[in-house]
Amino acid sequence: MNQRLQQFLNAENLTQTQLADRLGVAKASVSHILAGRNKPGYDFIVNLARQFPNLNLEWLIAGKGRMYKITGQEDGNSAPARPTDVISDPQEGDIFEIPQETSENQTDTPKIVKVVVFYDNGTFQEIV
Numbered sequence: 001m002n003q004r005l006q007q008f009l010n011a012e013n014l015t016q017t018q019l020a021d022r023l024g025v026a027k028a029s030v031s032h033i034l035a036g037r038n039k040p041g042y043d044f045i046v047n048l049a050r051q052f053p054n055l056n057l058e059w060l061i062a063g064k065g066r067m068y069k070i071t072g073q074e075d076g077n078s079a080p081a082r083p084t085d086v087i088s089d090p091q092e093g094d095i096f097e098i099p100q101e102t103s104e105n106q107t108d109t110p111k112i113v114k115v116v117v118f119y120d121n122g123t124f125q126e127i128v
Contacts, residue, residue, distance in 0.1 A: 001122060002036045004060050004067075009034075011067060012052070023047040039120065061124055 009019060016034065020027040025044060032038040040048075049057055059065045115127040 001040070001061060001063075002034050004063060005040075006034055008052075008055065008060065008067060022051050039118070042118075061118070062122065 009016070014022075016030045017027050020030045023030075023044065024047065029038070029044070033040050033044070045057065045061070048060075049055065054068050056065050056067060056069050059067050116124055117127060118124045
C-alpha cells in the first residue's frame with residue numbers, strides 16, 4: 001500500500017507535508033506509512049477518503065481497479081475526476097462508504113451498518 005500511496009501523492013503533486021496538513025496528522029505518520037514501518041489506521045483512511053473523495057480506496061488498500069473512481073460515462077476519453085474538499089454521497093455498490101457527520105441534536109442512536117477488518121498482509125474483509 002505504501003507504494004500506491006506514493007503513486008497517489010505523485011499524481012496529485014503533493015508532498016508528504018502537504019498530505020499530512022490536509023489530513024490533520026503528523027508528517028512523521030505519513031513518512032512512516034510511506035516507508036512501510038506503519039500501516040495506516042482507520043482514521044487516516046477515513047480522512048484520506050474525505051479529503052480525496054474520488055480516490056478509489058479499493059485500489060489504495062488492495063491494488064484493485066484504478067486509482068480514481070470513474071464518474072460519468074466510461075468512454076476512455078475523459079480524464080479521471082479530480083478530488084475536491086466536498087464529501088460526495090457514496091454510489092450504490094461502493095465498498096467504502098464514508099460516514100457523514102451527524103447533528104448534535106440528533107436523538108437517534110447510531111447503529112453499526114458495516115465493519116471492515118484490515119489484516120497485516122494488506123488484505124481486508126467487509127463484515128455486514
